Amino acid sequence: MGSVGSDKQITGWAARDSSGILSPYKYSLRTTGAEDVVMKVLYCGICHTDIHQTKNHLGMSNYPMVPGHEVVGEVIEVGSDVTKFKVGDVVGSGVIVGCCRSCGPCKSDIEQYCNKRVWSYNDVYTDGKPTQGGFASAMVVDQKFVVKIPEKLAPEQAAPLLCAGLTVYSPLKHLGLMESGLKAGILGLGGVGHMGVKIAKAMGHHVTVISSSDKKRGEAMDDLGADAYLVSSDTEGMAATVDSLDYIIDTIPVFHPLEPYLSLLKVGGKHVIMGVINEPLKFLTPVIMLGRKSITGSFIGSMTEMPEMLEFCAEKGLTSTIEMVKMDYVNKAFERLERNDVRYRFVVDVAGSNLEQ
Numbered sequence: 225m226g227s228v229g230s231d232k233q234i235t236g237w238a239a240r241d242s243s244g245i246l247s248p249y250k251y252s253l254r255t256t257g258a259e260d261v262v263m264k265v266l267y268c269g270i271c272h273t274d275i276h277q278t279k280n281h282l283g284m285s286n287y288p289m290v291p292g293h294e295v296v297g298e299v300i301e302v303g304s305d306v307t308k309f310k311v312g313d314v315v316g317s318g319v320i321v322g323c324c325r326s327c328g329p330c331k332s333d334i335e336q337y338c339n340k341r342v343w344s345y346n347d348v349y350t351d352g353k354p355t356q357g358g359f360a361s362a363m364v365v366d367q368k369f370v371v372k373i374p375e376k377l378a379p380e381q382a383a384p385l386l387c388a389g390l391t392v393y394s395p396l397k398h399l400g401l402m403e404s405g406l407k408a409g410i411l412g413l414g415g416v417g418h419m420g421v422k423i424a425k426a427m428g429h430h431v432t433v434i435s436s437s438d439k440k441r442g443e444a445m446d447d448l449g450a451d452a453y454l455v456s457s458d459t460e461g462m463a464a465t466v467d468s469l470d471y472i473i474d475t476i477p478v479f480h481p482l483e484p485y486l487s488l489l490k491v492g493g494k495h496v497i498m499g500v501i502n503e504p505l506k507f508l509t510p511v512i513m514l515g516r517k518s519i520t521g522s523f524i525g526s527m528t529e530m531p532e533m534l535e536f537c538a539e540k541g542l543t544s545t546i547e548m549v550k551m552d553y554v555n556k557a558f559e560r561l562e563r564n565d566v567r568y569r570f571v572v573d574v575a576g577s578n579l580e581q
């Protein structure tokens with residue numbers, strides 16, 4: 225297996241243009257560097273960001289693009305200076321695979337905010353080659369950006385934690401929102417949102433799901449354990465919830481008005497924006513001033529928080545709720561995710577899809 229990381233040709237599934245349609249694509253892995261971990265990809269979750277990127281919603285996409293940043297794999301080779309991992313370990317990697325290591329954010333262990341961050345795909349690595357993601361038979365990742373998957377977690381269910389789980393855990397920790405008894409709003413019950421419900425419940429919060437439809441009510445309450453379910457177009461329900469929430473995790477991936485949701489926050493409440501939205505959001509200033517409310521954003525989490533979040537999930541018995549598919553279903557899965565037809569994360573069984581055949 226030692227040759228896999230030595231400019232070996234592998235197969236991934238790549239988008240070639242903004243249609244976003246993925247098809248098999250052969251490319252070479254970089255030669256294994258001293259700090260590199262080579263993993264055979266086992267599973268990779270499909271995040272809504274993969275749609276934004278493959279369909280060029282942000283106008284910055286380069287093709288061919290192999291997406292996928294919720295990657296769980298088995299270590300098949302390690303570089304000479306790798307100390308944290310050995311062959312056979314089950315490991316994960318996420319959205320970021322590189323940073324400068326010398327700026328303020330890097331020195332403060334919040335390297336996700338490094339302006340020289342290297343994205344796991346649709347970016348250029350330090351060797352000048354394009355980065356490619358987890359919908360591929362293998363990946364090479366610097367050990368700093370690799371995490372061990374706790375044995376208590378099933379690898380396929382751990383995959384969505386590497387982006388969706390971390391994206392919720394990090395702002396709750398950073399904003400001091402981990403104490404029990406808080407009142408949470410989870411806006412948009414998709415991949416990130418469903419982990420929001422599970423993580424907030426595990427922290428002892430009272431969780432209200434705020435959804436665009438009534439379709440997920442039963443599952444949200446019965447399966448995910450939400451305490452309340454509010455449809456955003458239900459004016460009476462929204463009015464009854466005004467001034468009651470400590471925070472809202474906003475995962476809506478498209479333009480939406482903020483004022484109806486900001487009014488649900490208590491004095492001092494926090495609206496945390498997660499969605500990647502390519503047009504300006506607007507709101508009238510009194511809605512935040514007359515309540516000292518904050519609107520903030522948050523981007524994944526750090527590599528220090530990653531193992532902490534996985535351990536939190538393992539200890540609390542939290543897993544993601546997934547629909548597992550093979551790679552030949554990936555285009556259908558993207559299409560279903562885009563039309564809000566998944567409960568709650570697709571995970572591709574990459575190793576079981578025999579990409580190298």
Ligand SMILES: NC(=O)C1=CN([C@@H]2O[C@H](COP(=O)(O)OP(=O)(O)OC[C@H]3O[C@@H](n4cnc5c(N)ncnc54)[C@H](OP(=O)(O)O)[C@@H]3O)[C@@H](O)[C@H]2O)C=CC1
Binds near residue numbers: 523
């Ligand atoms: N900041 C960060 O670090 C991260 C950002 N993201 C971004 O967060 C967003 C959500 O990602 P993810 O959870 O994977 O996406 P999903 O598609 O899985 O979930 C989004 C949810 O938002 C709601 N929604 C979808 N379309 C609309 C619409 N037109 N109007 C109102 N509500 C809508 C739906 O919930 P319901 O049916 O309940 O209304 C849907 O399930 C994306 O923009 C993604 O790029 C993702 C990960 C990390």
Ligand SMILES: O=C/C=C/c1ccc(O)c(O)c1
Binds near residue numbers: 282319387523
């Ligand atoms: O899924 C994780 C990535 C989120 C993300 C946040 C901000 C941004 O500009 C992106 O391109 C992606």
Ligand SMILES: [Zn+2]
Binds near residue numbers: 272273274388
């Ligand atoms: Zn993601």
Ligand SMILES: [Zn+2]
Binds near residue numbers: 328335339340
């Ligand atoms: Zn940096």
